[in-house]
Amino acid sequence: MNRINQKLQEDKKLLSIYFTAGYPELDNTVTIIQNLEKSGVDMIEIGLPFSDPLADGPTIQASSTQALKNGMTTDVLFKQLKDIRKSVNIPLIIMGYFNPILQYGVEAFSKKCAEIGIDGLIIPDLPIEVYNEAYKTVFEKYKLLNIFLITPQTSGERIRFIDSVSNGFIYMVSSASVTGNSSGFGEEQTQYFKRIANMKLKNPQIVGFGISDNKTFLQATQDAKGAIIGSAFIKHLSKFGTNKIPEYIKQITKL
Amino acid sequence: MNRINQKLQEDKKLLSIYFTAGYPELDNTVTIIQNLEKSGVDMIEIGLPFSDPLADGPTIQASSTQALKNGMTTDVLFKQLKDIRKSVNIPLIIMGYFNPILQYGVEAFSKKCAEIGIDGLIIPDLPIEVYNEAYKTVFEKYKLLNIFLITPQTSGERIRFIDSVSNGFIYMVSSASVTGNSSGFGEEQTQYFKRIANMKLKNPQIVGFGISDNKTFLQATQDAKGAIIGSAFIKHLSKFGTNKIPEYIKQITKL
Amino acid sequence: MSYNINNKGYYGEFGGAFIPEMLYPNVEELRQNYLKVMAEPEFQKEFDKLLKDYVGRPSPLYFAKRLSAKYNTKIYLKREDLNHTGAHKINNTIGQILMAKRLGKQRIIAETGAGQHGVATATVCALMGLECIVYMGEIDIARQAPNVARMKMLGATVIPAVSGSKTLKDATNEAIRDWINNPVDTHYIIGSVVGPHPYPDMVARFQAVVSKEIQWQLKEQEGKTKPDYVIACVGGGSNAAGAYYHFLEDTNVKLIAAEAAGKGIQSGESAATSVLGNEGIIHGSKSLLMQTKDGQITEPYSISAGLDYPGIGPMHAHLYKTGRAEFISITDDEAMKAGLELCKLEGIIPAIESSHALAIFEQKTFKPNDVVVLSLSGRGDKDLETYINYFNL
Amino acid sequence: MSYNINNKGYYGEFGGAFIPEMLYPNVEELRQNYLKVMAEPEFQKEFDKLLKDYVGRPSPLYFAKRLSAKYNTKIYLKREDLNHTGAHKINNTIGQILMAKRLGKQRIIAETGAGQHGVATATVCALMGLECIVYMGEIDIARQAPNVARMKMLGATVIPAVSGSKTLKDATNEAIRDWINNPVDTHYIIGSVVGPHPYPDMVARFQAVVSKEIQWQLKEQEGKTKPDYVIACVGGGSNAAGAYYHFLEDTNVKLIAAEAAGKGIQSGESAATSVLGNEGIIHGSKSLLMQTKDGQITEPYSISAGLDYPGIGPMHAHLYKTGRAEFISITDDEAMKAGLELCKLEGIIPAIESSHALAIFEQKTFKPNDVVVLSLSGRGDKDLETYINYFNL
Numbered sequence A, B: 001m002n003r004i005n006q007k008l009q010e011d012k013k014l015l016s017i018y019f020t021a022g023y024p025e026l027d028n029t030v031t032i033i034q035n036l037e038k039s040g041v042d043m044i045e046i047g048l049p050f051s052d053p054l055a056d057g058p059t060i061q062a063s064s065t066q067a068l069k070n071g072m073t074t075d076v077l078f079k080q081l082k083d084i085r086k087s088v089n090i091p092l093i094i095m096g097y098f099n100p101i102l103q104y105g106v107e108a109f110s111k112k113c114a115e116i117g118i119d120g121l122i123i124p125d126l127p128i129e130v131y132n133e134a135y136k137t138v139f140e141k142y143k144l145l146n147i148f149l150i151t152p153q154t155s156g157e158r159i160r161f162i163d164s165v166s167n168g169f170i171y172m173v174s175s176a177s178v179t180g181n182s183s184g185f186g187e188e189q190t191q192y193f194k195r196i197a198n199m200k201l202k203n204p205q206i207v208g209f210g211i212s213d214n215k216t217f218l219q220a221t222q223d224a225k226g227a228i229i230g231s232a233f234i235k236h237l238s239k240f241g242t243n244k245i246p247e248y249i250k251q252i253t254k255l
Numbered sequence C, D: 001m002s003y004n005i006n007n008k009g010y011y012g013e014f015g016g017a018f019i020p021e022m023l024y025p026n027v028e029e030l031r032q033n034y035l036k037v038m039a040e041p042e043f044q045k046e047f048d049k050l051l052k053d054y055v056g057r058p059s060p061l062y063f064a065k066r067l068s069a070k071y072n073t074k075i076y077l078k079r080e081d082l083n084h085t086g087a088h089k090i091n092n093t094i095g096q097i098l099m100a101k102r103l104g105k106q107r108i109i110a111e112t113g114a115g116q117h118g119v120a121t122a123t124v125c126a127l128m129g130l131e132c133i134v135y136m137g138e139i140d141i142a143r144q145a146p147n148v149a150r151m152k153m154l155g156a157t158v159i160p161a162v163s164g165s166k167t168l169k170d171a172t173n174e175a176i177r178d179w180i181n182n183p184v185d186t187h188y189i190i191g192s193v194v195g196p197h198p199y200p201d202m203v204a205r206f207q208a209v210v211s212k213e214i215q216w217q218l219k220e221q222e223g224k225t226k227p228d229y230v231i232a233c234v235g236g237g238s239n240a241a242g243a244y245y246h247f248l249e250d251t252n253v254k255l256i257a258a259e260a261a262g263k264g265i266q267s268g269e270s271a272a273t274s275v276l277g278n279e280g281i282i283h284g285s286k287s288l289l290m291q292t293k294d295g296q297i298t299e300p301y302s303i304s305a306g307l308d309y310p311g312i313g314p315m316h317a318h319l320y321k322t323g324r325a326e327f328i329s330i331t332d333d334e335a336m337k338a339g340l341e342l343c344k345l346e347g348i349i350p351a352i353e354s355s356h357a358l359a360i361f362e363q364k365t366f367k368p369n370d371v372v373v374l375s376l377s378g379r380g381d382k383d384l385e386t387y388i389n390y391f392n393l
C-alpha cells in the first residue's frame, strides 16, 4: 500500500509540510526532510521550484526564485533524493508546476519518482481532465498518487468527480487564493470545511493555504484529516535555515 | 511743399536713417534726431515700437522690445517730438505698425503728426488697397505722405499702381526679407535695381533693407535716389548709445 | 445678416489682409487660386481620399452616455481626437499641403502652439516629401514635449521662438518672418482661422468637413440633421469654425465658444479675448485681440498651449460681436476638472484645449432633450504631464 | 488541415487550459458562455456600435504610396493605430468588457506590457464604471511612461510586477494571482491570444473585425477581397490573429509573422519564440515558449515592451508548426530603422511593435503586383522617448 494511504489510515490529524527544494541553500533538501520527520511531521511536500509559480504567493515565489538561483533543477533534486528512503519513512510528495515535468518527460519523471520512493504528486496546473485523458495511466503505472485541489468555489458536482478520480487525499484549498495569504480562518471558511465534511467523500481531505500556527492548524483539522503548512514554514527557513525545525513543528502541533 | 518732396529734388543721393524711438534709452529720441541731422543725414525714420513687428529682423525687434520696456508709447513719443521742429529741419517720417496707430485713432494720430511737423508715414502692414479706401483722405488732409514698399517680387503692374498712388518716394525693399538680413548685394539685386530704374517711375526710389556700410550704400544708390539704414544703425546705438553718431554716418557716406 | 465671409475677405467688420508688401505676392496668389483649386474635382477627390484612408474620417459622432446622464442632456462628442495625429488640425494641413503642391511650393513652414498643428504639418510634409520648418514658442516646446519629439521623428525642423511671451503669438511672428524671407518657394500653412485673408476662410472650409459629417451622423442617430447646440473651444478658432460651419446661417442651432480664462478674467493671466480684447490688427487680419490701450499686443496666458493666444479669428470676432455665438470663459481649474471627468466617465483623455469646451457643462444648463454636439478637438496624450502634475497623480 | 480552434480548445496540439483548480470556475463559466454570448444579436449590436462610435472603426486600409514605391510592391497599412487609445488592443477590451458585464463581474484586472492593453482596459472600465487593476512589469512601467500616466488619468490602479524579468510575463503571473484571489466578482481581461482556453479563441474572435474589414476594404480599393500577403508582428499574437483570421483557411493568402529578435537570435537577449522556443505550458496553455531544458521559462528581451514575451499564443504555435505562417525574426535595430522610415515616408509614427512588421520589407522581396496588407497595430506615441534616445534626435 502506498505510504500516503497508509498514513491516512492513522487515527490522528496529520501535519504535512511544504518546502521549496534548494532553499535556503541548494543542499538543504535532505536535511530538511530528515528534520521534519524527526520532528513528528506526517507528510512532506517537496516543492520543485518553477520560474513562474502562478498559484503561489510572494513567499513561496521568492523561495522558488532563490532555489533556482542556487542551482536547483529536476536532475539535481532527483540526485539529492536518491537515497532518501534509506533514512526517511513518511510519505513524500513532489509538488511542482507542469512545465518542468513535461520537459523532463512525464514518463521519465514518474519513473524517477518511483525509483526514489516518491509517493505522490501535486501539479496545480495539470487539470483533472488532461490528467485523466493523458497521464493517469503513466502515474498509476509508477504507483504515484496524483493529488487534486478543491476550493470553496468548486461545485459539489465537480468535488464528487474529483473524489471519484482521486486515490489518496483531496487537497482542500482553505480559501480561493494563492498561498501565504490569509491569517486565521473566519466563519466563511469553517462553514466551507463543514460543508465538505458533510459530503462524506471517499477521500480524506487535507487543508492547505493559510495555516501558520497551532490555532489555524486546529481550526483546519477540526473537520479535515490534516493540514499543510507552506509559506509559514518557508518563512521559518528564511530566518533560521535548517536549525530549530523541531521547535517550529512543536509550536504548531503543541504535542 | 512737403519737406520730403523738397529733399527729393536735391541733386544728391540721399541717406535716410531709421531708429527705434525709446532705444537705447527712453529719452534718446531728440538727441539722436539732432545728431543725425548734424551728421548730414538727409531724412529720418522714427520707429514707433510695436510688440509684434513681424516685418523686422532680430535687431530691430530687440530694440522695439527694449523701447517698450523703457516705457515708450505713442503719447510719450509725441511729447518727446513736440518741439522737434525748433531744432530740426530735415524730413521726419514715422514708421510704425498699423495697430498702435489704429488704437490711437488714425485721424488723431495724423493730426498730432501734422502739429509736430512729421512729413510722412511708413506703415508696413497697411496695404495700399485699404489705405486708398479708408485712410487716404485723412492722411492727405494732414499733408502726410504715405510711403509704400515694393519688393523684387512685386509685379510690374502693381509697381505702376503703387507709383500712381504714391506721392513722395517709393520704399524699395532690396530683397524680399525682413530687415537686417543680408550683407552686400549680389547680381540679382543689382539687376532688380536696374529693372526698377528702367521703369522710369514718377516717384524716386529709396532702397531699404541690407544697407550697412559705404559699399552697400553706393551699390544701392547707383540707380536709386537714396538708401535707408536701419538695423546697422541700431547696432551702432547698442554699442555706443548716442555717442559717435557723426563718426558712424561719415563712414557710410565717406563725405 | 450673414455669418460667412464676404467677397472682400471680411466677416462683418473683421478680416482683411493687413500684410506687408513682401507678403503680397504669396497671399495674393493664394487668394486668387484657393477657391478655384478647392472646387476642382481632382482636388476634392484627393482631399476626400486622404481624409478617409489616411486621417481616418469620418470621425465618429459618439453619444456620451454617462456624461449625458450626469448633465441630464444629450451630449454627442465629435471625435476629432481620433484623427491621425490626434486633433482636428490635420483636416486643414491635408487641405493646405494639396494646395501648396498645386501652387508648386517646395518648402513648408508653420507655427504651432500645442504642437498639434506642427505635428499635423510635419506629417503631411513627410507624406508628400516636402521640407518642413515649424516655429514654436520656447515655453510651448517645454510644455508640449511629446509633440516636439513627434515633429522630430517626422523629420521637421523645430525652431524655438524666443521673443515676447515665447508662445503661439511669437511663433506666428517668426513664421511670418520666415515667409517674408522666402517669398517664392515657400507656403505657410497657418494652423487656425487666423492670418490674412484668404487664410481664415480657406482653413474654415477645410475644417468644414466636421460639421458636414455632424449633419449626416446626427441624422443617423437622432433622425435630424441639426443639433440644438454646438460647443467648441476657441484658440484661433479652427475647430470651432469647422464644427459651426454648416450651421452658421441657421440660427436655430445655437453656437457656444469656450475661451481660456487662464487663472481668471481679472487675474492678469488670461487669454479670454472676447472679454479682455477689442478691435485691432493681429497677424494680418482685423479682429479682436488683447492689447494695451497703446495697441501693443499683450501676452496671454492659459494652461492650454493651444488656447494661449491673444486673438481670435475674424469669423469668431464677428460671431461674438453679432451675438451669433455665446462666448464663455473657462479657467484652467475648470478645464482641468472637466478633462479628468471625461476620463473617468467616458474613458477618453481630452486635450486640455477640448477640456475647456467640456467645462461648459458646469457653467450652463441644457434641457434633457437638447441635442448638444461638442467638438472634442484633440486627444490629451500631449498633455499627460500637465494633467499628472496638476492632479498629483 | 484546420487552422482554427477545435472543440476541445486546441489548435492542433496547442492550446487547452492548464490552470490551477482555483481558476476553474471562472474559466469554465467563460468557456461555457463566450460563444453563446457573442452570438446574441444584442451583444453583437452593442459591440459593433461601440467599435464604430467609440473606437472609430472601421480603421482605414491605407495604400502607402511612398512606402510601396520604395519596396516596389503594393503595400496597404491596416490603421489600427487610429483606434481610440492607439492600438488594436481596444477591439478586444471592448468585447471583453461587454462579456464581463453579461457575466455580472464588478471588478476588472489586466496585465500589460507596452501599456496599450492596460490603457485599453482602463478605458473600457471607465466607460462602464467598473473598478480596474492593471499589472505591469516594473521595467515596462519605466519604458512606457506615457501609458502609465494614461491609465492613472483613467482611474485605473497600476500595480508593478517586480518578480522575474519585471516585464509582461511577470505582470501576467501577477494578474493570474489576483484572479485566483478574487474568483467570484473579477473578470480577467487578457490582452492577447494567450492564456487558457477559451481566451485565445475569444480574443481572436474579437480581433477578427480587422480581417473582416480588410476583406471589404480591399474589395473597394483593389477589386478583390484577398491580399497576397498579410504581415503582422507577434507578441502574444492578437493583432496577427485579428489580421489573419478570415484568411486562415485560405492558403492563397500567405501569412507572415514578425517576431522580436531583440539584439539578435544568438545574443541571449531575444524574444524570438519560434526560433528559440519549444513546446511547453505558459500562462495556462500549451504553446511554444522560450525555456531552459529544465522547463524554466527564460527571460526574454526586446526593445519593444509589447513583444517582450517568452511565448506566443497557441494559434501561432500551430501556424508556425504547420508552416501556414512564415515567421521572420527582426532585431531591435531593424525595427527601429523601419519605424523611422515610415515616419519619413508616410508621416506615420508606428509603435515599435508595429515597426517589427514594417522591417519585413527589408528582409523579403515582394513582387510589384503583390498586394501586401500590413497590420499597423499601434501608434508610436508611447515610444517617443525610446525612438528619440535611440536615434539621438
Ligand SMILES: Cc1ncc(COP(=O)(O)O)c(C=O)c1O
Residues within 6 Å of the ligand: C087, C088, C089, C113, C114, C115, C116, C117, C191, C192, C193, C233, C234, C235, C236, C237, C238, C239, C240, C305, C306, C307, C351, C353, C354, C377, C378, C379
Ligand atoms: C486639440 C486642440 N484643440 C483646439 C486648439 C485650438 O485651436 P483652434 O481654436 O484653431 O481650434 C488646438 C490648437 O493647437 C488644439 O491642439
Ligand SMILES: Cc1ncc(COP(=O)(O)O)c(C=O)c1O
Residues within 6 Å of the ligand: D087, D088, D089, D113, D114, D115, D116, D117, D191, D192, D193, D233, D234, D235, D236, D237, D238, D239, D240, D305, D306, D307, D351, D353, D354, D377, D378, D379
Ligand atoms: C501596438 C502593439 N502591437 C502589438 C503588440 C503585441 O501584442 P499582440 O501580439 O497580442 O498583438 C502590442 C502589445 O502590447 C502593442 O501594443
